[in-house]
Amino acid sequence: MPIATAELHCFLSDLLGNGGVIDAPSEFPRYTNDWAGDKRGDPWMVARPSTTEQVAEIVTFCHRHQIPMVAQGGHSGLVGGAQPDPEHRELLISLERLNKIRAIDPINFSMSVDSGCILQNVKDAAEETDCYFPLALGAQGSCQIGGNVSTNAGGLNVLRYGMMRQLVLGLEVVLPDGRIWNGMQALHKDNRGYDLKQLFIGAEGTLGIVTGAMLKLVPRPQTSRTALIAVPDIGSVLALYAQARRSCCDLLSAFELIPRVCMELAFEAAPDLPDPLGDAHPIYVLLEVSASGPVDIDAMIEHLFETGAEKGHVLDGVLASSETQAAQLWQIRESMLEGQQMRGEHLRTDISLPISALTAFCEAAHQAMLQRSPETQVLMYGHIGDGNLHFNLLPPATLGLEAKKALLHELEEVLFELVDTHHGSISAEHGIGRVKQAPYLAGLSLVEHELLEGIKRLIDPGEIMNAGRILPRHA
Amino acid sequence: MPIATAELHCFLSDLLGNGGVIDAPSEFPRYTNDWAGDKRGDPWMVARPSTTEQVAEIVTFCHRHQIPMVAQGGHSGLVGGAQPDPEHRELLISLERLNKIRAIDPINFSMSVDSGCILQNVKDAAEETDCYFPLALGAQGSCQIGGNVSTNAGGLNVLRYGMMRQLVLGLEVVLPDGRIWNGMQALHKDNRGYDLKQLFIGAEGTLGIVTGAMLKLVPRPQTSRTALIAVPDIGSVLALYAQARRSCCDLLSAFELIPRVCMELAFEAAPDLPDPLGDAHPIYVLLEVSASGPVDIDAMIEHLFETGAEKGHVLDGVLASSETQAAQLWQIRESMLEGQQMRGEHLRTDISLPISALTAFCEAAHQAMLQRSPETQVLMYGHIGDGNLHFNLLPPATLGLEAKKALLHELEEVLFELVDTHHGSISAEHGIGRVKQAPYLAGLSLVEHELLEGIKRLIDPGEIMNAGRILPRHA
Known part of the structure; x- marks a missing residue:
C-alpha cells in the first residue's frame, strides 16, 4: 500500500x-x-x-x-x-555509516567488516596485522567494500589475487523482503550446498543489500618492485607476459599496457613528470612484482629484461631504483586518465578478450575505427595480463558536442560487434548497471536471459531492489 | 507421460x-x-x-x-x-564417453574440455604446453572434470590455487529441460550480469549436467620441494603455517597435518616405508613448495626450519633430497589412508574450521570423544593450511559391527555439534550428496533453506535432475 x-x-x-x-x-x-x-x-x-x-x-x-x-x-x-x-x-x-571493522583474524587470514567500510581503511587495518587485503583500485580512498562486492571489483592486482569474488569468504545480506541472510563464514573451504554468496557478488545490489563481508587476507608483501619496459608491438607484449609469469615465479602483481599516446596524455596532465626512458617508444608495459618472503625480485626482472631483449620483445626498460621512482612510474598510469579527461567528450570502454585474441582484435579494431573516422584517436591501455583493455576513443576536436556523441555511439557499436566476434566481454570489470544494459541485453542468449530473470523474480518478485539495473524493470 | x-x-x-x-x-x-x-x-x-x-x-x-x-x-x-x-x-x-580435450590455449592460460575428461589426462595435456592445471586429488586417475566442477573439488593444492571454483573460467551445461546453456567464455575477467556458472559449480548435478568446461591454467612449476617437519603440538602447527606462508613467499602448494598415529597406520599398510625422521614425534607437517621461476626454495625451507626451531615450533625435519625421497614422504600420506581402511569400520569426516579455532576445537573434540568412548582412536589429519581436517574415528576393535556403527553415529553427532559451536563446516570438500544431508539440513537456517529450494524449483521444477541430493525430494 x-x-x-x-x-x-x-x-x-x-x-x-x-x-x-x-x-x-x-x-x-x-x-x-x-x-x-x-x-x-x-x-x-x-x-x-x-x-x-x-x-x-x-x-x-x-x-x-x-x-x-x-x-x-x-x-x-x-x-x-x-x-x-x-x-x-x-x-x-x-551504507556510509555502516562502517565498522568487526574483527581481524591474522591467523585465519580473514577479516570481517561492515559493508560501508572504505577500501583503503580495510587495507590499512589488514596491514597493521602484517596481512594484506589485495584489492587495489584508483577509487580505493572512497569506494566501499559493499560496492566492491556488489560489482565484483577488479583493479590492478587481479592477475595475482583475483577479482573481489576470490577475496570473499562470507557475506551478510539483507534480502528484498527484509530478512537477513547470514553467510559470514570464515572458512577457506566449505562445500555445503549451493554457494549462495556467489549470487550476491556482482549482482549490483539487485538481489539484496550486502551489509557485511568476511574477507580473505594474504601475507603482506615485504618487497615490491616496479619496472617500465618498452616493447615494439602488441605481439611482443603478449610474449613478454607469458615469459614474465614464468621468470617472475607467478609473483607478478600488475602488468599494464601503456601506449606512447597515453603516456603523452599523462605529460599533458602532469608536465613535471619525467619521460622515464628518454626516447619515445610505441608501447610500454608497466609491471610490478611483489613478494612476502626472501626472493630476489631484481634478479627476476633483470632476467626478464635480458631474455626479452634477446628475443626482440624488449627495446628498453627501467627498474625503479627507489620508491619515489616507482611512484613516478605509477603516476603515469594515473595522470594519463586525467589527461584523457581534460580532452573533453570521449568514449570509455572496459572490454576483455582471451589474451591470445588480443593481437587480432587490436588490429581489427584499429582498422575499423580508422576506416570510419580517420581522425578519431584510439587510446588503448589496461590490465593486459587479464585480457582487460580500456579501448577508449577521442573524437576529432573539430566536431561539435552532439556530433561527437553520435560518432562515439556509432563507433561503440562497431567496437562491441568486434568484441563479440573475438569472443570477448563488453564489461570486464565495470558491470552493467544502466549504461551497458542495451548492448548487454542485445548479446544475451534466450536461455541465459530467462535464467537471469528467473533469479531476479525468485529473490525480488516485487522489483523493489535496484530495479532496472542489469535487467530492465518490468512494471 | x-x-x-x-x-x-x-x-x-x-x-x-x-x-x-x-x-x-x-x-x-x-x-x-x-x-x-x-x-x-x-x-x-x-x-x-x-x-x-x-x-x-x-x-x-x-x-x-x-x-x-x-x-x-x-x-x-x-x-x-x-x-x-x-x-x-x-x-x-x-559422461565417460564425452571425453575430448577441445582446445588448449597456452597464451591465454586456458583449456576447454568435455566434462567426461579424466583429470589426469587434463593435467598431462596442460603440461605438454608448459602449463599446469593445479587441481590434485587422490582420485585424479579416474575422476572426471564434470564431477570436479559439480562437487567443487578441493584436494592438495587448494592453499595455493584454490578450489575448482577458482579454476573454472566458463561452463557448458545442459539444463533440466534439455536446453544447452553455453557459458564457455575464455575470459579472465567478465562482469556481465549474474555469474551463472557459479550456480552450477558445486551443485552436485542437481541443476543441470555439466558437459564442458573452460579451465584456467597457470605456468607449470619447474621446481618443487617436499619437506617433513616434526612439531610438538597443534599450536605450533598453526604458528609454523603463518610463518611458512611468509618465509616461502606464498609459494606453499601443500601443508598437511599428519599425527604420529596416522604415520603408524601408513607403516602398517606399507611396512617397507622408512620412518623418515628416525625418532617418533607427536605431530608432523608435510609441506610442499613449488615455483615456476628462479627461486631458491631450499633456502626458503631451511630458513623456515631455523626460525621455527628457534621459536620451539620445530623439533626435527627433513627436506627431501631426491624425487624418490619426496615420493616416499607423499607415500606416507597415501598409505595412511590404506592403513585406516584396513582397520575396518570407521568414521570418516571432512570438516573445516577457521584456522584460528583449530586448537580449541581439537582440544574440545578429543576431550568429547575420550569422555564418551575412551577406547575409540582419533585419526585427525588433513589440509590444515585450509582449515580442513579429516577428523576420523576408529571404534574399539572389540565391538561388534552394529555396536561400532551405533557408537560412530553417536560420536559423529557430538562432533558435528562441536563443529557448529566453533563456526565450522561439516563438509569442507566432499559435498552433501545423500550421506551428509540430514546433518546439513538440520543446521540450515530457514531463509537459506528457502533460497536453496527456490533455486532448485526455478531450474528443475519437475525434480528430475539428481533429485534427492543436497535437498530432499518432494514428490
Whole structure:
C-alpha cells in the first residue's frame, strides 16, 4: 500500500535518529552526482542506517509498502548503477555509516567488516596485522567494500589475487523482503550446498543489500618492485607476459599496457613528470612484482629484461631504483586518465578478450575505427595480463558536442560487434548497471536471459531492489 | 507421460548406437558400486552420450516424459551423490564417453574440455604446453572434470590455487529441460550480469549436467620441494603455517597435518616405508613448495626450519633430497589412508574450521570423544593450511559391527555439534550428496533453506535432475 512522504520520513527518523535521514534536496548532490558532476534523478529521501538490523528494518518497511530502493556505497561505479532512478521515486539507502571493522583474524587470514567500510581503511587495518587485503583500485580512498562486492571489483592486482569474488569468504545480506541472510563464514573451504554468496557478488545490489563481508587476507608483501619496459608491438607484449609469469615465479602483481599516446596524455596532465626512458617508444608495459618472503625480485626482472631483449620483445626498460621512482612510474598510469579527461567528450570502454585474441582484435579494431573516422584517436591501455583493455576513443576536436556523441555511439557499436566476434566481454570489470544494459541485453542468449530473470523474480518478485539495473524493470 | 522400458531403450539406441546404452543388470556394478563395493540401487538403464548434443537430446526426452536422471562422472565422490536412487527408477547418464580435450590455449592460460575428461589426462595435456592445471586429488586417475566442477573439488593444492571454483573460467551445461546453456567464455575477467556458472559449480548435478568446461591454467612449476617437519603440538602447527606462508613467499602448494598415529597406520599398510625422521614425534607437517621461476626454495625451507626451531615450533625435519625421497614422504600420506581402511569400520569426516579455532576445537573434540568412548582412536589429519581436517574415528576393535556403527553415529553427532559451536563446516570438500544431508539440513537456517529450494524449483521444477541430493525430494 503506497504511503506518504511524511510517513516514510517519520518511520526513518524514529529508526535512525538525527542525521539518519536526509530529505532536503540541497543535500542530495553528494548522493546523486557522479564523479563528472552528472546526475540522473533525485531520490525520494536518503536513509543512512548504521547497523545491519536497521538496514533490515528499512527494507522490511519498504517491502511492506512496495517502496523501490537503491543501495549506495562509495558511489564510484562507472555504469550508473547506484544513482537514483529519475522515473521512479526511490529511497536511497546509503551504507556510509555502516562502517565498522568487526574483527581481524591474522591467523585465519580473514577479516570481517561492515559493508560501508572504505577500501583503503580495510587495507590499512589488514596491514597493521602484517596481512594484506589485495584489492587495489584508483577509487580505493572512497569506494566501499559493499560496492566492491556488489560489482565484483577488479583493479590492478587481479592477475595475482583475483577479482573481489576470490577475496570473499562470507557475506551478510539483507534480502528484498527484509530478512537477513547470514553467510559470514570464515572458512577457506566449505562445500555445503549451493554457494549462495556467489549470487550476491556482482549482482549490483539487485538481489539484496550486502551489509557485511568476511574477507580473505594474504601475507603482506615485504618487497615490491616496479619496472617500465618498452616493447615494439602488441605481439611482443603478449610474449613478454607469458615469459614474465614464468621468470617472475607467478609473483607478478600488475602488468599494464601503456601506449606512447597515453603516456603523452599523462605529460599533458602532469608536465613535471619525467619521460622515464628518454626516447619515445610505441608501447610500454608497466609491471610490478611483489613478494612476502626472501626472493630476489631484481634478479627476476633483470632476467626478464635480458631474455626479452634477446628475443626482440624488449627495446628498453627501467627498474625503479627507489620508491619515489616507482611512484613516478605509477603516476603515469594515473595522470594519463586525467589527461584523457581534460580532452573533453570521449568514449570509455572496459572490454576483455582471451589474451591470445588480443593481437587480432587490436588490429581489427584499429582498422575499423580508422576506416570510419580517420581522425578519431584510439587510446588503448589496461590490465593486459587479464585480457582487460580500456579501448577508449577521442573524437576529432573539430566536431561539435552532439556530433561527437553520435560518432562515439556509432563507433561503440562497431567496437562491441568486434568484441563479440573475438569472443570477448563488453564489461570486464565495470558491470552493467544502466549504461551497458542495451548492448548487454542485445548479446544475451534466450536461455541465459530467462535464467537471469528467473533469479531476479525468485529473490525480488516485487522489483523493489535496484530495479532496472542489469535487467530492465518490468512494471 | 510415463513410458515403457522398451520405448526408452529404443530412443537411446537410435540416438547413441551400439555401446551407447546399457540395460543388462550384469553390467551395472561399475556404475552402481562405490570404491568400497557398496551400492544403493540399480539404474533403469545407463546412457553413454559422447556429445553435448546427445546429452541435450536425452535430457529433452527425459524432461518430456518426466524420467528422473542421475549424472555420473568418474564415480569417486564420497557422499553417494552419483549413485542411482534405490527408490526411483533413474536413468543413469554416464559422461565417460564425452571425453575430448577441445582446445588448449597456452597464451591465454586456458583449456576447454568435455566434462567426461579424466583429470589426469587434463593435467598431462596442460603440461605438454608448459602449463599446469593445479587441481590434485587422490582420485585424479579416474575422476572426471564434470564431477570436479559439480562437487567443487578441493584436494592438495587448494592453499595455493584454490578450489575448482577458482579454476573454472566458463561452463557448458545442459539444463533440466534439455536446453544447452553455453557459458564457455575464455575470459579472465567478465562482469556481465549474474555469474551463472557459479550456480552450477558445486551443485552436485542437481541443476543441470555439466558437459564442458573452460579451465584456467597457470605456468607449470619447474621446481618443487617436499619437506617433513616434526612439531610438538597443534599450536605450533598453526604458528609454523603463518610463518611458512611468509618465509616461502606464498609459494606453499601443500601443508598437511599428519599425527604420529596416522604415520603408524601408513607403516602398517606399507611396512617397507622408512620412518623418515628416525625418532617418533607427536605431530608432523608435510609441506610442499613449488615455483615456476628462479627461486631458491631450499633456502626458503631451511630458513623456515631455523626460525621455527628457534621459536620451539620445530623439533626435527627433513627436506627431501631426491624425487624418490619426496615420493616416499607423499607415500606416507597415501598409505595412511590404506592403513585406516584396513582397520575396518570407521568414521570418516571432512570438516573445516577457521584456522584460528583449530586448537580449541581439537582440544574440545578429543576431550568429547575420550569422555564418551575412551577406547575409540582419533585419526585427525588433513589440509590444515585450509582449515580442513579429516577428523576420523576408529571404534574399539572389540565391538561388534552394529555396536561400532551405533557408537560412530553417536560420536559423529557430538562432533558435528562441536563443529557448529566453533563456526565450522561439516563438509569442507566432499559435498552433501545423500550421506551428509540430514546433518546439513538440520543446521540450515530457514531463509537459506528457502533460497536453496527456490533455486532448485526455478531450474528443475519437475525434480528430475539428481533429485534427492543436497535437498530432499518432494514428490
